[in-house]
Amino acid sequence: MIRLDEIALRYPGRDPNRGAVLQRISADIPSGGFRWVLGASGAGKSSLLRLLSLSLKPTSGQLEVLGVSVNRARRAALARLRRRTGTVFQDLRLLGELSVFDNVALRLRLDGLPEDRIELEVTEMLRFVGLGRKLDVRPHSLSGGEQQRVAVARAVVHRPPLLLADEPTGALDEKQAIRLISLFEELNQMGSTVLVATHNEALVRRFGHPALVLERGRLVSHG
Amino acid sequence: MARASVTRLTGRPLLSRRQDGLALRRAMPDRLLPALVAAMTFLAALALAGAVGASLLAQRWNNGAAAIMTIQVPDADAPAATGAGKRGDAVLAVLSHDPAFAAAIPVDRARLAALLAPWLGGAGGSGTGAPALSLPGVIQARLRPGVDPPADLAARLESAAPGTLAERNQPWTARLVALTRSLQACAALALLVVTGVAVAVVAAATRAGLAARRHSIEIVHGLGAGDGYIAGRFARRTTVLALSGGIIGTILSVPLLLLLCRLGAPFASGAALPPTLPDGDLAAYLSDALARVPLPLWIALPLLPPVSASIGWLTAQFTVRAWLRRLP
Numbered sequence: 150m151i152r153l154d155e156i157a158l159r160y161p162g163r164d165p166n167r168g169a170v171l172q173r174i175s176a177d178i179p180s181g182g183f184r185w186v187l188g189a190s191g192a193g194k195s196s197l198l199r200l201l202s203l204s205l206k207p208t209s210g211q212l213e214v215l216g217v218s219v220n221r222a223r224r225a226a227l228a229r230l231r232r233r234t235g236t237v238f239q240d241l242r243l244l245g246e247l248s249v250f251d252n253v254a255l256r257l258r259l260d261g262l263p264e265d266r267i268e269l270e271v272t273e274m275l276r277f278v279g280l281g282r283k284l285d286v287r288p289h290s291l292s293g294g295e296q297q298r299v300a301v302a303r304a305v306v307h308r309p310p311l312l313l314a315d316e317p318t319g320a321l322d323e324k325q326a327i328r329l330i331s332l333f334e335e336l337n338q339m340g341s342t343v344l345v346a347t348h349n350e351a352l353v354r355r356f357g358h359p360a361l362v363l364e365r366g367r368l369v370s371h372g
Numbered sequence: 373m374a375r376a377s378v379t380r381l382t383g384r385p386l387l388s389r390r391q392d393g394l395a396l397r398r399a400m401p402d403r404l405l406p407a408l409v410a411a412m413t414f415l416a417a418l419a420l421a422g423a424v425g426a427s428l429l430a431q432r433w434n435n436g437a438a439a440i441m442t443i444q445v446p447d448a449d450a451p452a453a454t455g456a457g458k459r460g461d462a463v464l465a466v467l468s469h470d471p472a473f474a475a476a477i478p479v480d481r482a483r484l485a486a487l488l489a490p491w492l493g494g495a496g497g498s499g500t501g502a503p504a505l506s507l508p509g510v511i512q513a514r515l516r517p518g519v520d521p522p523a524d525l526a527a528r529l530e531s532a533a534p535g536t537l538a539e540r541n542q543p544w545t546a547r548l549v550a551l552t553r554s555l556q557a558c559a560a561l562a563l564l565v566v567t568g569v570a571v572a573v574v575a576a577a578t579r580a581g582l583a584a585r586r587h588s589i590e591i592v593h594g595l596g597a598g599d600g601y602i603a604g605r606f607a608r609r610t611t612v613l614a615l616s617g618g619i620i621g622t623i624l625s626v627p628l629l630l631l632l633c634r635l636g637a638p639f640a641s642g643a644a645l646p647p648t649l650p651d652g653d654l655a656a657y658l659s660d661a662l663a664r665v666p667l668p669l670w671i672a673l674p675l676l677p678p679v680s681a682s683i684g685w686l687t688a689q690f691t692v693r694a695w696l697r698r699l700p
């Protein structure tokens with residue numbers, strides 16, 4: 150369960166006269182739900198996903214993620230919550246020092262999985278997203294779409310109860326995008342809650358699902 | 373062997389295993405930090421040697437001059453007030469039954485007379501005549517190490533033989549002991565300062581590493597790495613660097629310490645030593661020098677590397693955890 154209650158967000162140092170980036174957002178997303186996050190550029194989609202991935206704290210309002218009240222949780226509990234969340238950031242955030250394999254494996258190493266299982270799961274995951282031949286390459290020598298698929302692989306390899314994806318298909322062709330969203334749906338059918346921010350209206354129409362629509366920081370429709 | 377076969381299956385090198393994404397190997401000043409810690413450990417070894425040397429000297433003085441008491445018994449040959457025997461014997465009995473004293477020995481009459489002859493006139497050079505004054509009996513008593521004379525000693529001596537005087541050869545040694553105490557305090561202060569500087573150096577190095585890896589740390593933190601995980605990675609790295617610095621510094625300090633121990637040997641043991649390198653026999657010189665290193669130093673020196681490693685670990689843990697507070 151994700152619950153947003155009168156959430157507002159201001160970035161520190163941002164001109165206070167320009168108002169909050171997110172304003173008075175209240176919504177409930179049930180466990181196992183699939184939601185698109187839609188809105189024009191600058192509407193606040195990434196900011197909302199950053200809140201849910203605990204990269205930012207709300208300026209005001211109550212936030213509950215996977216049943217944990219974020220406002221009151223201790224640091225260790227927040228770290229645990231982050232490990233139960235898979236996130237595809239809009240800026241990907243791959244580790245340039247690590248190979249493609251290790252970028253994805255890190256996710257599982259943080260959970261303390263044994264290396265032989267990590268080897269199997271990561272290899273299989275990267276094969277699925279079409280990177281089976283690029284395991285030992287550094288991310289910066291990949292194409293934009295390939296990097297995006299590494300980020301997706303890292304987000305879903307541990308089958309997280311919550312998946313947050315910010316423009317995960319932005320650099321992909323139509324066929325790959327559909328394949329990826331199908332993967333998300335599969336995960337969703339296995340019980341994960343999924344939120345995907347996108348500008349790709351064709352994709353939204355094709356797959357259905359309710360949407361959270363943002364307009365200049367306000368939630369104008371959900372469901 | 374599951375892992376090995378899996379690795380062979382995917383045909384990838386084992387080298388990329390177990391990367392933590394922080395790449396601290398390159399982020400920390402891996403030459404500067406060990407060098408600085410080595411210098412700090414070297415200074416700590418010198419300070420330790422000073423402290424140990426001073427305490428050995430203090431001990432020796434305490435067991436030596438400061439432990440001797442001189443007791444004068446007037447009319448030592450006169451019969452004692454109580455019981456049979458002479459006054460001198462009564463005082464001797466008090467001293468030898470007191471557990472504070474290890475030994476009590478009467479000073480030979482003739483030797484005393486000879487010592488005092490120049491002042492008391494007597495027979496001067498010609499010799500053997502009876503002294504003009506009746507000499508008091510003199511007893512030298514040696515206190516057990518570290519024990520003070522009992523508080524009621526004067527009263528007990530007085531009742532055994534009225535007029536008996538007991539005197540401790542203290543003022544001079546008290547001053548020396550005070551000097552060694554302040555030397556020890558200086559050594560302790562030096563150790564404290566060295567520790568403080570080491571903490572500051574490790575903290576600065578850790579912060580440099582944090583700044584260099586800021587982006588990676590934010591990513592790893594965002595993936596759910598706890599503060600303990602990230603701090604542990606940094607602590608592991610600084611521990612390795614500080615430990616190697618500690619070992620280098622300790623090893624570098626040994627030659628100087630050997631030299632100091634040799635120079636200090638006559639004060640510590642009273643034994644004579646060959647003043648120079650004995651005819652180029654380096655092995656003999658070294659084994660002689662090694663034998664003179666006091667035991668406490670042998671114990672303290674090997675502790676220096678683990679102590680610097682612990683300082684590295686603790687400081688890194690503390691610095692990183694404090695820094696991580698800025699992340700949500």
Ligand SMILES: Nc1ncnc2c1ncn2[C@@H]1O[C@H](COP(=O)(O)OP(=O)(O)OP(=O)(O)O)[C@@H](O)[C@H]1O
Pocket residue numbers: 160163170188189190191192193194195196197239
């Ligand atoms: N780090 C930041 N500091 C200050 N302001 C920010 C920051 N990130 C975003 N903003 C502002 O917050 C508002 C919403 O940004 P956000 O990235 O959430 O939009 P978005 O809906 O994801 O847009 P896009 O579709 O282009 O990705 C924008 O006006 C942006 O300028």
Ligand SMILES: [Mg+2]
Pocket residue numbers: 194195196239315
């Ligand atoms: Mg965005």
